Amino acid sequence: GAKTTEKSLDKKPIDYQEVYNAIADILEDNDYDDGSIGPVLVRLAWHASGTYDDVTKTGGSNGATMRFDPEALHGANNGLAIARERLMPIKQKFPEISYGDLWTLAGVCAVQELGGPTIPWRPGRQDALDGKSCTPDGRLPDATQGERHVRDVFYRMGFNDQEIVALAGAHSLGRCHPDRSGFEGPWQEAPTLFTNEYYKALRDRKWIKKTVKDSGASQFVDKNNPEVMMLPAEIAMKNDKEFSKHINTYANSEEKFFEDFSKVFNKLLELGVPFQGNERVYHFKPTTA
Ligand code: DDH
Structure with a gap:
């Protein structure tokens, strides 16, 4: 009708x-x-x-x-x-x-x-x-924790180490806000461009520990540009042999990163x-x- x-x-x-x-x-x-x-x-x-x-x-x-x-x-x-x-x-x-x-x-x-x-x-x-x-x-992952916690959280979703590292490249975008997470700053200098710069920064720069003034949170900043940051969980990943292998792959090839990121x-x-x-x-x- x-x-x-x-x-x-x-x-x-x-x-x-x-x-x-x-x-x-x-x-x-x-x-x-x-x-x-x-x-x-x-x-x-x-x-x-x-x-x-x-x-x-x-x-x-x-x-x-x-x-x-x-x-x-x-x-x-x-x-x-x-x-x-x-x-x-x-x-x-x-x-x-x-x-x-x-x-x-x-x-x-x-x-x-x-x-x-x-x-x-x-x-x-x-x-x-x-x-x-x-x-x-x-x-969801707690940025103050280490590689063990990151694996626990992402294995629970059904991801492997390579997929975890590929997903983390989303931090090519955006920034941390002290009033949201306690952390502060972007992961590299171009936070509105999706690139593999995150992996290059994580691998190649010298990261030093710093306390965020407003929140007291502990994070890592680039020795040469302290505006740029990494989370404790990410420095722990960089220091993990298996994770760092994949960080290296994606730092070397944006094409490979894009291909894997799309899937994951x-x-x-x-x-x-x-x-x-x-x-x-x-x-x-x-x-x-
Ligand atoms: Fe993330 N992320 N994330 N993240 N994330 C934050 C911001 C953004 C962790 C912690 C934080 C992924 C994985 C992890 C994005 C995407 C993705 C902030 C800052 C923290 C803290 C929030 C704030 O203060 O505003 C940790 C830990 C992990 C981990 O892997 C262990 C993944 C998998 C993704 C994804 O999209 C696939 C994005 C984008 C932001 C930026 C947001 C913004 O407002 O800018």
Whole structure:
């Protein structure tokens, strides 16, 4: 009947490339950090996904449970309300998209628009209706800890050492904020460009321990440019034989880094998502190309 027709007209399929383009449009913001909200959108996609536990099959980007307490209040998620709010106009423009799909697509868009590789992406995340499936606090990595903890956290998601190092290259983007994590500064001098500079910096520069004035947190800074930093967990990774092997590979080849990052970021964003199997895989066209 007429009613059914109306309903199916309502539910016209979402053009995800259009969503991508709309997100690309709001990335640049001269008032925000280094002039782009891209980095914090990448962090939102990662924190939504990195709660996954491969043993209990809980967590991950399905459900977008970070919208709810207590997950919204987890210390690791400090500052991410900003990222969620910035995406609200996009949600209003494309109300049919789930929050989980929107946040992960925004991460893909930011990586691509800031010069990174194409990341294959599929829709299929469904929103939780309340906070009942919020994950317990402590599933995301603690930057004050060492290589053992980093392995515990990422092995739980189902990643190996090479994948852990490839994922860490996302720190090519963005910066630490004393009021969010206690740490301060970007990982290298161009925090709105997705490159392999992070690995070169980690491998080649002389890192010295320093206390952040505002927070008392201990971090490492570049001897020649103390504006640039590394987290204690990253210096521990650099000093780990297996991790440093991969750091070296990616410092030597941006091409290899891009190839591996594309695969592993896609894997991260799909953890725990109940795909039907018939979803189209998108390879979004950068608006900058
Ligand atoms: Fe990260 N990250 N991250 N990170 N992350 C921070 C910021 C950003 C760790 C700690 C921190 C990944 C892995 C790790 C991004 C992406 C990714 C901050 C600073 C801390 C602390 C937050 C703040 O003060 O605003 C640790 C520890 C690890 C680890 O590997 C052990 C991964 C896997 C990703 C990813 O996207 C694949 C991005 C982007 C930022 C910058 C955010 C911003 O606002 O700028």
